[in-house]
Amino acid sequence: MRAESVPEPTLRRLPSYYHYLVRLREKGQEMISAAQIGEDLGVHHTQVRKDLAVTGSQGKPKVGHRVEDLIVSIENFLNWNNVTDAFLVGAGHLGTALLGYAGFERAGVKIVAAFDASAKMVGKKIQGVSVLPMEKFPDLARRMHIGIGILTVPAEVAQEVAEMMVGCGVQAIWNFAPIVLDLPDEVIVENVALYSSIGVLSRKLSVHRKSLLATATPPNS
Amino acid sequence: MRAESVPEPTLRRLPSYYHYLVRLREKGQEMISAAQIGEDLGVHHTQVRKDLAVTGSQGKPKVGHRVEDLIVSIENFLNWNNVTDAFLVGAGHLGTALLGYAGFERAGVKIVAAFDASAKMVGKKIQGVSVLPMEKFPDLARRMHIGIGILTVPAEVAQEVAEMMVGCGVQAIWNFAPIVLDLPDEVIVENVALYSSIGVLSRKLSVHRKSLLATATPPNS
Numbered sequence: 545m546r547a548e549s550v551p552e553p554t555l556r557r558l559p560s561y562y563h564y565l566v567r568l569r570e571k572g573q574e575m576i577s578a579a580q581i582g583e584d585l586g587v588h589h590t591q592v593r594k595d596l597a598v599t600g601s602q603g604k605p606k607v608g609h610r611v612e613d614l615i616v617s618i619e620n621f622l623n624w625n626n627v628t629d630a631f632l633v634g635a636g637h638l639g640t641a642l643l644g645y646a647g648f649e650r651a652g653v654k655i656v657a658a659f660d661a662s663a664k665m666v667g668k669k670i671q672g673v674s675v676l677p678m679e680k681f682p683d684l685a686r687r688m689h690i691g692i693g694i695l696t697v698p699a700e701v702a703q704e705v706a707e708m709m710v711g712c713g714v715q716a717i718w719n720f721a722p723i724v725l726d727l728p729d730e731v732i733v734e735n736v737a738l739y740s741s742i743g744v745l746s747r748k749l750s751v752h753r754k755s756l757l758a759t760a761t762p763p764n765s
Numbered sequence: 766m767r768a769e770s771v772p773e774p775t776l777r778r779l780p781s782y783y784h785y786l787v788r789l790r791e792k793g794q795e796m797i798s799a800a801q802i803g804e805d806l807g808v809h810h811t812q813v814r815k816d817l818a819v820t821g822s823q824g825k826p827k828v829g830h831r832v833e834d835l836i837v838s839i840e841n842f843l844n845w846n847n848v849t850d851a852f853l854v855g856a857g858h859l860g861t862a863l864l865g866y867a868g869f870e871r872a873g874v875k876i877v878a879a880f881d882a883s884a885k886m887v888g889k890k891i892q893g894v895s896v897l898p899m900e901k902f903p904d905l906a907r908r909m910h911i912g913i914g915i916l917t918v919p920a921e922v923a924q925e926v927a928e929m930m931v932g933c934g935v936q937a938i939w940n941f942a943p944i945v946l947d948l949p950d951e952v953i954v955e956n957v958a959l960y961s962s963i964g965v966l967s968r969k970l971s972v973h974r975k976s977l978l979a980t981a982t983p984p985n986s
Contacts, residue, residue, distance in 0.1 A: 559964030560943035564920045584921050586945030623971035641862030652967040691970055699785045700805050716970040718963060722781035724807030732973060734966040742939060743780030743843060745955040746873035749912055749937040750844035752953060
């Protein structure tokens with residue numbers, strides 16, 4: 545199967561499988577069935593089989609897959625054995641939080657430097673990553689051929705910073721700012737709407753509670 | 766407009782507007798137009814007007830909205846002036862990161878305690894929030910009427926922990942575990958697929974780079 549023709553939902557599930565398989569390996573488990581993966585991750589087993597098939601991994605009937613083989617197949621398919629260096633811009637709460645999250649390197653992304661417009665942040669080290677002044681971004685990004693920019697700046701400067709990143713050769717942006725970026729089509733953008741997500745959860749809960757109150761009839765009425 | 770009939774995309778944009786407006790207020794700006802909001806956040810201005818209309822806020826032609834009024838309208842509409850207490854389960858890297866992110870309280874959610882199965886984590890304080898043993902969850906959640914559970918545990922225990930939460934009265938789950946939770950319909954679930962998102966970004970970038978190489982023809986061929 546050609547790499548580009550893999551369905552997006554499959555692409556989104558493979559990282560979950562990988563994450564899960566790595567934990568199985570850590571526990572010393574050697575074999576796993578598609579059925580078990582499906583049950584543990586809430587995906588139908590036929591879908592798990594289809595998803596794993598794109599990586600070229602062959603399970604054996606009744607025995608399943610070797611955990612190690614599956615890990616290598618997914619790693620190769622996702623091209624995660626080539627770690628890509630990333631620059632993060634915006635070392636506020638969220639940026640700091642992301643710097644502290646070790647899981648990204650497994651997904652082929654390594655944050656090698658952070659940048660911030662505030663003099664208060666510049667010069668700090670967060671989880672071993674230096675916070676540099678914004679002015680250093682262009683020169684360093686070009687010299688280091690940085691492919692990924694992580695955007696954790698406030699909404700009103702996000703577009704401008706994203707354009708600056710792209711102008712310095714960044715090809716993919718992981719956007720946490722709550723705006724829709726307007727960038728050339730060839731730029732890869734992944735949006736994570738953390739703030740909207742918790743806001744919507746909170747709002748839905750309040751609507752849910754109000755409807756519970758509205759439908760609660762006193763026992764004697 | 767009835768609260769329940771608001772389109773989901775509007776619901777997802779309102780937190781972004783709010784976040785943006787609060788920052789304008791911090792800078793001392795008093796008035797704002799829908800056109801300017803649209804431009805800064807990458808949303809068409811007619812859509813911004815429709816979105817703001819659901820909150821009941823009335824702008825004036827040519828003058829726009831008072832920033833303070835808009836903030837209050839959105840706050841009231843989203844019911845964010847009632848902060849809901851949340852428990853977080855899984856104080857690993859991601860859980861710790863979320864505890865460090867101050868933005869949630871503005872969205873009406875306050876993380877009041879964290880829980881972890883590991884004895885190494887229990888007893889710690891992260892950003893002023895205590896990490897308690899899992900056994901304490903049921904009793905505390907019931908006594909404190911906890912409405913929101915934040916799930917930052919590994920995939921293979923996420924379903925089990927989510928069921929435990931729901932059994933203790935939790936009505937809404939913010940799920941960061943890379944699985945599809947199977948829960949009763951009345952439970953509100955918001956999924957944030959952080960790990961898939963960065964994985965997909967990394968994968969798309971590698972495909973993009975390969976295609977650049979494939980189409981790069983030497984000048985003399």
